[in-house]
Amino acid sequence: MARMKFLCDADRCIECNACVTACKNEHEVPWGINRRRVVTINDGLPGERSVSMACMHCTDAPCASVCPVSCFYTTDDGVVLHSKDTCIGCGYCFYACPFGAPQYPRVGNFGTRGKMDKCTYCSGGPEADRSEAEYVKYGTNRLAEGKLPLCAEMCSTKALLAGDGDIIADIYRERVVTRGYGSGAWGWRTAYGDSVSV
Amino acid sequence: MQLKTFVSQLLAAFALVTVVALGAPASAQQINPTANSVQEQQLLDALQGQGTVSGRVSIPDQRSADLIKPGNPGWANLHNGTVSTLSIVAILGTLGLLTLFFLIRGRIRVESGMSGRMIPRFNAIERFAHWMLAASFIVLAISGLNLVIGRAVIRPIIGEGAFGTLTAWGKLAHNYLAWPFMVALALVFLFWVVHNIPNRIDLQWIKQGGGILKKGAHPPAGKFNFGQKLIFWAVVLGGAALSFTGIMLLFPAETATPADWQLFQIIHGVVAALLSAVIIAHIYIGTVGMEGAFDAMGKGEVDINWAKEHHALWVEEVEARESRPRGRAATPAE
Numbered sequence: 231m232a233r234m235k236f237l238c239d240a241d242r243c244i245e246c247n248a249c250v251t252a253c254k255n256e257h258e259v260p261w262g263i264n265r266r267r268v269v270t271i272n273d274g275l276p277g278e279r280s281v282s283m284a285c286m287h288c289t290d291a292p293c294a295s296v297c298p299v300s301c302f303y304t305t306d307d308g309v310v311l312h313s314k315d316t317c318i319g320c321g322y323c324f325y326a327c328p329f330g331a332p333q334y335p336r337v338g339n340f341g342t343r344g345k346m347d348k349c350t351y352c353s354g355g356p357e358a359d360r361s362e363a364e365y366v367k368y369g370t371n372r373l374a375e376g377k378l379p380l381c382a383e384m385c386s387t388k389a390l391l392a393g394d395g396d397i398i399a400d401i402y403r404e405r406v407v408t409r410g411y412g413s414g415a416w417g418w419r420t421a422y423g424d425s426v427s428v
Numbered sequence: 429m430q431l432k433t434f435v436s437q438l439l440a441a442f443a444l445v446t447v448v449a450l451g452a453p454a455s456a457q458q459i460n461p462t463a464n465s466v467q468e469q470q471l472l473d474a475l476q477g478q479g480t481v482s483g484r485v486s487i488p489d490q491r492s493a494d495l496i497k498p499g500n501p502g503w504a505n506l507h508n509g510t511v512s513t514l515s516i517v518a519i520l521g522t523l524g525l526l527t528l529f530f531l532i533r534g535r536i537r538v539e540s541g542m543s544g545r546m547i548p549r550f551n552a553i554e555r556f557a558h559w560m561l562a563a564s565f566i567v568l569a570i571s572g573l574n575l576v577i578g579r580a581v582i583r584p585i586i587g588e589g590a591f592g593t594l595t596a597w598g599k600l601a602h603n604y605l606a607w608p609f610m611v612a613l614a615l616v617f618l619f620w621v622v623h624n625i626p627n628r629i630d631l632q633w634i635k636q637g638g639g640i641l642k643k644g645a646h647p648p649a650g651k652f653n654f655g656q657k658l659i660f661w662a663v664v665l666g667g668a669a670l671s672f673t674g675i676m677l678l679f680p681a682e683t684a685t686p687a688d689w690q691l692f693q694i695i696h697g698v699v700a701a702l703l704s705a706v707i708i709a710h711i712y713i714g715t716v717g718m719e720g721a722f723d724a725m726g727k728g729e730v731d732i733n734w735a736k737e738h739h740a741l742w743v744e745e746v747e748a749r750e751s752r753p754r755g756r757a758a759t760p761a762e
C-alpha cells in the first residue's frame with residue numbers, strides 16, 4: 231500500500247490559489263471553511279515565499295490523539311479521516327494540529343463550532359465509497375476512482391505534488407539536485423518526523 | 429572568392445550577434461527569484477519548537493495565515509499524558525486511600541451515642557445552595573472526565589455511535605450546568621466565608637491531626653473545623669479557577685490566542701482532577717465516613733452529641749445565643 235502525502239515545492243509556487251479554488255469547488259466546501267490555503271511568508275519583501283498548505287495526514291496524527299470521542303482513523307493509504315457523525319465539535323483537534331487544518335462552520339462561542347471539516351485527501355469519509363451521504367459530508371472520493379487529489383492535479387507549475395510519499399520525495403529530490411537549491415519539503419519534519427534529505 | 433569571404437564574415441558576425449543575444453537572457457535566468465528566499469529549516473530553528481511560522485493569506489480568515497505551529501503536538505501530549513494520568517491517579521488514588529482509611533479506622537462514631545436532641549445547623553437556603561453546587565459539580569466532573577478518559581473506558585463498551593451521542597449530551601450539560609455551578613459557588617462563598625477564616629483554634633486541630641486518627645480525641649472547633657476550612661477554600665479557589673478557565677474555553681473567539689486557550693485548557697483539566705479528589709474525600713466523610721454528619725446537610729439539623737464532639741465551640745456559641753433573650757440586638761452577627 232502506498233503512503234500518501236502532499237509535498238509543496240515552494241520554489242515553484244506562484245500563489246495563484248488554483249489549488250484553493252479547485253478544492254472548494256470540487257467538494258462544495260461551504261463558506262468560511264478552507265481545507266487548503268496558500269500562505270505567503272515575507273509578503274512583498276525580499277525573500278518572499280508562498281506555500282500551499284492543507285492537512286498533511288500526519289504520522290501518529292496529533293488531532294487523532296486528542297479527540298475525546300476518537301472519531302479519527304487512518305486509511306490503508308495513510309490518509310487521516312474522521313467521522314462527522316461522531317464528532318462533537320469540541321475544537322481540540324484544531325489546537326493539536328500543527329498546520330491549522332481542522333476547520334469549523336462557526337466561530338464556536340458557547341460550544342457551537344459545529345462538526346469539524348478538513349482535507350480528506352480527496353478520499354471521502356467512513357460512508358460507502360462515492361455514495362451520496364459521503365459526498366454531502368466530505369466531498370468527492372477521487373481516490374476511490376483511482377485519481378489523486380485535485381489540488382495537486384491542477385497545480386499549473388506542479389509545485390504541489392500528491393502521491394506516494396517515497397515517489398514524490400524522489401521527484402522533489404531530483405528537482406533540487408537539478409536546479410541546485412530547494413527550500414525543503416514544507417511541513418514534513420513536523421508531520422512525519424523527518425524531511426526529504428537531498 | 430571575395431564573395432565567399434564576405435559571406436563567411438557575415439555568417440561569423442551573425443553568429444556572434446546570436447550568441448550575444450541568446451546569451452543575455454540565458455544569464456538572466458540564472459538569477460532565480462526564490463533561490464535565496466527563506467527556508468523552512470531556518471524558520472523552525474528560529475522558533476525552537478514553539479511559536480508560529482506565519483504569513484499572509486488572501487482569504488478572509490486571518491487564523492489560516494498561521495502556516496506551521498510546531499508546538500501544538502506538545503499540547504496534545506500534555507492533554508493525553510499529564511492531564512489524563514493525573515485525572516486517573518487523583519481519582520483512583522483518593523478512592524484507594526479512603527478504602528484503606530475505612531478499613532483501618534472504620535466509621536467515625538458518635539462516641540457518647542445519639543441523644544435524640546437536635547440543634548439547627550444549616551437553614552434551607554444554605555442547603556439549597558450546597559446541593560445546587562454539589563449536583564452541578566458532579567455532572568460537570570463526570571461529563572468533563574468523560575472528555576479525558578471516556579474514549580478509553582466507555583467507548584469500547586458502548587461503541588462509537590452511542591459514545592458520540594453520549595459525549596455530545598455530556599458536552600451540552602457541561603456547557604450549561606457551568607452557570608448554576610457558578611451561581612451556587614458565589615452563594616456558598618457569601619454564606620460561609622465568615623466561618624472559614626483560619627484562626628488560632630485551628631492550630632490545636634492540626635496538632636491533634638483533626639482527631640480523626642484515634643478514638644476519643646476531639647479537638648475543639650467552631651462551626652467549621654480546620655479540615656472543613658481547607659475543603660471550603662479548595663472549593664472556592666478551585667471552583668473560581670475552573671469557572672474562569674471554563675469561560676475562556678467556552679468563548680474561544682474572546683480568548684486572546686490559541687496558545688492562551690491551550691494553557692487554560694490544561695489548567696482546567698488539572699484543577700478539575702485535584703478538586704475531584706478533594707470532593708470525593710468530602711463526600712466520604714459526609715456520608716459513610718462519619719456517623720451523624722449527613723444530617724447537617726440532609727435535614728439541616730444535627731444531634732447535639734455529634735455537635736459537641738466535633739464542633740464544641742460552635743455548640744457553646746449557639747447555646748449562649750439561645751439562653752439570651754431573643755431580639756435583634758442580642759443576636760451576634762457571626
Ligand code: HEM
Binds near residue numbers: 701
Ligand atoms: C464553572 C464553570 C465551568 C465551565 C464554564 C466549564 C467549561 C468547560 C469547557 C468549555 C470545556 C471544554 C470542552 C467542551 O467544549 O465541552 C471543559 C472541559 C472540562 N471540564 Fe469544565 N467547565 C466548568 C467547570 C468544571 C468543573 C466544576 C469540573 C469538574 C471538576 C470541570 C471539569 C472539566 C474537565 C475534566 C474537562 C476536560 C478537560 C480535558 O479535556 O482535558 N469543569 N469545561
Ligand code: SF4
Binds near residue numbers: 284292293310327332
Ligand atoms: S495536519 Fe492536522 S488535521 Fe491533518 S493529520 Fe496532521 S494533525 Fe491531523
Ligand code: SF4
Binds near residue numbers: 300301345346
Ligand atoms: S472537533 Fe470533532 S474531530 Fe475534532 S477533536 Fe473534537 S470531536 Fe474530535
